[in-house]
Amino acid sequence: MSFNSPYTLLHQSSQCPARCGQVATLHGTFNTPIFMPVGTLATVKAVTPENLLELGAQIILGNTYHLFIRPGHELIRSVFGGLHKFMHWDRPILTDSGGFQIFSLKELAKITELGAEFRSHLDGSKLFLSPEKAVEVQEALGSDIMMVLDTCIPYPASYDEAAKATALTSRWAKRCRDAQAETGQLLFGIVQGGMYPELRRQSAEELIDIGFDGYALGGLSVGEPKEQMHAMLDATVHLLPDSHAKYLMGVGTPEDLVEGVFRGVDMFDCVMPTRNARNGMLFTSSGRVVIKNSCYREDQGPVDERCNCYTCRNYSRAYLRHLFQCNEILAYQLNSIHNLHYYCSLMAEMRRAIAEDRFVEWRKGFYAQRGQSYY
C-alpha cells in the first residue's frame, strides 16, 4: 500500500458520492473531478498547448501504444528527456498502458501470461509489450501518471472469460508495481471484471492489496447499456479507497461525466470532444449542434450563448459552418477549442457545485437546461 496518497480530498458532497479534491504530481497539482483531453500522438489534435491552457486543461493524456510505435519512447527519452519537452506541455500528463489499444487490434494481438505480442498497425512489424515493458516505456515518456498494463474484456463476455482476464490483470498489475523505478511518477491500477460485480470486487481488492497511487475503472463504455455502466460504477467506486483518486477510463459524453462524478469518479478521459469537433458535432449547454446544418447558414450567434471560449467570443455559427463545408483546417481548430472548453468548463462547474455542496441540485439543472428529463 502507498501511504502517501497523491490525492487530497477537499470536499465530500453530503448528498452523494461526488467529491472534489486535488492530485499532486511531478508537474504540479490538478483539481478533481477533472477531464483529461486526449493527446494520442504527443498532440491534442488541432490545438496548441497554449489553447489548452487558455481553455482550462490541467492534465492531458498520451497514448503509450501509439508513442511506442511512433516516434518511439527511446527517442522521446534520449533526445528530449520525456514527453513534456517533446510536445511543449509542462503540466501533468497521464499515459495509458497500451492495454486497450492492443485489445482493439484483435487478431493482430496475442495475449500470453508473459505479455502481449502484437503487430504494429502501421507497418505490421512484430512488437511485444509486457507489464515490465509498459512501465519502462511510460518511464521513458516521463508521464506523471502511468497506468498498469491490463487485459481488456470484450462486451459481452462470459463469466469465465472475464474471470480469466481479470486474474491476469491482477498478476500483471503486481509485475508493473514491482518493475517500477523510483522516478516519482505515479502508477495507477486498473480494475477490470467485465459486467460482473463479483469480479469487479475481486479485482479491486487484489489491486488494493498490491497498493497503487490511484485506481482506475477499465472495461466500461465498451458497448454495454448506460444503465449497466452506472450499475458497475455503483458496485465498484465505493470499493476503491477514498484516500485515492478514482479514474473512469475512456468515458465519455457530457452526461457520462455528470453521472460519473455523481457516483464518486475523480478523473475522466475521452476522444469525444476532439473527434466530434472534427466531425462538426459541437457540445453546448443546451445540447448538441451539428454545425454543417443549413439552419446555421446565416446564424450570427456563437455556438453557445453561454460559452466564453475563444471560438464563441470571436466567431459565428455561420462562419463555422462555412469553414466546415470548405474542409478548412481552421474548422477543426475552432471546433476542437470549443468542445474541449465545453468539457473542461463542465468539470469546473461541477467542482464548484461540489465545493458549495449543491451538486445534486446542479445535476438537475444540467439536465433541465438541455431539455432532458432528470436522469
Add this chain to the structure above:
Amino acid sequence: MSFNSPYTLLHQSSQCPARCGQVATLHGTFNTPIFMPVGTLATVKAVTPENLLELGAQIILGNTYHLFIRPGHELIRSVFGGLHKFMHWDRPILTDSGGFQIFSLKELAKITELGAEFRSHLDGSKLFLSPEKAVEVQEALGSDIMMVLDTCIPYPASYDEAAKATALTSRWAKRCRDAQAETGQLLFGIVQGGMYPELRRQSAEELIDIGFDGYALGGLSVGEPKEQMHAMLDATVHLLPDSHAKYLMGVGTPEDLVEGVFRGVDMFDCVMPTRNARNGMLFTSSGRVVIKNSCYREDQGPVDERCNCYTCRNYSRAYLRHLFQCNEILAYQLNSIHNLHYYCSLMAEMRRAIAEDRFVEWRKGFYAQRGQSYY
C-alpha cells in the same frame, strides 16, 4: 486620375528602385513593401487571425471567385456587413477580382466582351462575372482594396493573342472604375501584356489614363523563366506612377520577393508559404527544409536558429517531423505559422534595410546567407 493617392513614399533607395512607404485604407495603414498572406475562403489556411497579428501580417488577401461561389458575397454582406466581421480580421483585406481563377478554369470558362461565363468548380452551375459584377461582389465583401476584372494571358502566347486580351483588360478596367460606388474602398488596375514590353507599356498607359488607386502587374510567374519575369518588371514597374502602390500579383518565392522589391515593387501575395507548409516544406534564412527528412528525426533545434516565431520558440525539428509523419493537424498549424512568419519578417527586414538605405548590401547578404551566389 485619382489625385489623392493612398500611397505615401517614406524612403526611396539611392541605389535602386526599391522603396518603402505606406498605404492608407479603410481598415488602417500598412507598410510597404509588404507580403499579403492568402486567405482564399475567408481563412488563411491553418492559422487564426491572432496568429497572423503575432507574426506581423498587416494585410491579407481574399479570393473573390471562391467567396462568390461559397458562401456567397450576399451572405457575407447581408449577415455580417463584410468579410472582416465574418472572418474576425479587422486589418486591411485585398480581394482579387476572380479573373485569374476564371482563367484557370480553362474550358469551364468562356470570355466575351461582356464578361466571363463559367461553371462553378464545385457543382458545375453556370455563373457570370462581368467587370461590374466583380466590383459589386468586392463591394459586398467590403475589402479595402478591390482589383479590376482582368483577362489573363497564357504562357507562352502569341503577340496577337496577348494584344487582344490586353485591350479587353483595359476596356474592362474602365468599366470597373465606372461601376465603382463611393464606398471608400480602393480599386487597383492590373497591367497585362504577356511577355511583350510594348503591350505592357500600352496597358500601363491605358490604366493610368483611367486612373486607379494603385497598379498591379498581372500575368507574371505563370511559367516564364525568372529572367523573363525580371525583364518584364524592369520594363514595366517604372512606367507606373511612383505616387501609387505597385503590386506584383501571385509572386512568389523568397527570392522573387527580394528581386521584386529590388525592382520597385511594393506589394506581393502568394499561396506558397501556406501551401508549402502543408506539404512540409519550410523556409529558413539559410534555405529550404523538408521537415519529413529522416535527418531531422533526433534534431532538437528549431526550424531556423535565427527565427523568433511561435513555432521556432517552442518546438524542435524532431517534433515537427513527428507531427508531419503522423498527419497531425498541428503540423499544418505550426508549419504555416513558421512560413508566414518567415515571409512577413523577410519583408520587415527589407523595409528596414530600405529605410536605412542599405538595401543593395542587404540583398547581397540575403543570398550569401543561403549559400546562393549573388543573383
